[in-house]
Amino acid sequence: PPAPASPVHSAGATTSAETPLSEADLFQRMTLDDLNASHPLNDVFFDYDATTLRDDGRQVLQQNAQWLAKWPQTRISVYGHCDERGTGEYNLALGDQRAVTVRNYLTGLGVNPDRIQTVSLGKESPFCTATGESCWAQNRRGHFVITRK
Numbered sequence: 001p002p003a004p005a006s007p008v009h010s011a012g013a014t015t016s017a018e019t020p021l022s023e024a025d026l027f028q029r030m031t032l033d034d035l036n037a038s039h040p041l042n043d044v045f046f047d048y049d050a051t052t053l054r055d056d057g058r059q060v061l062q063q064n065a066q067w068l069a070k071w072p073q074t075r076i077s078v079y080g081h082c083d084e085r086g087t088g089e090y091n092l093a094l095g096d097q098r099a100v101t102v103r104n105y106l107t108g109l110g111v112n113p114d115r116i117q118t119v120s121l122g123k124e125s126p127f128c129t130a131t132g133e134s135c136w137a138q139n140r141r142g143h144f145v146i147t148r149k
Helices: 023-029 032-037 055-070 088-108 133-139
Strands: 075-081 116-122 141-148
Touching: 032 141, 055 088, 075 088, 088 116, 088 141
Parallel strands: 075 116
Antiparallel strands: 075 141
């Protein structure tokens, strides 16, 4: 008798004869833009005029360190952001200190410091452009961008 016809399926779909893609396979298929859009690394927020990590920030960094341990080939940039108050020069220094604080905490959790670049954006690239504390609080952050996978 003739062999049965092979199943027709769309790209990415699986049949019972195929093995589903592993998490590593899916990761490899993602572009850097896709990966960053999925936000596997969460931002760390800071109090006004502060560079010390809050408890919620330490928890976020522990989760981020676990993700980085799972994907050891990745490289990241940590962007230090500030709210609009203060001079440009002051906020560039504050943003740098925030990014370094994040990097140092991650390295303390076992992430190789060679994988982490720090950049200060000060108050120049706000996430929120309205005025007031609820907006300013969103801008005081260490923001992660995956730069290599």
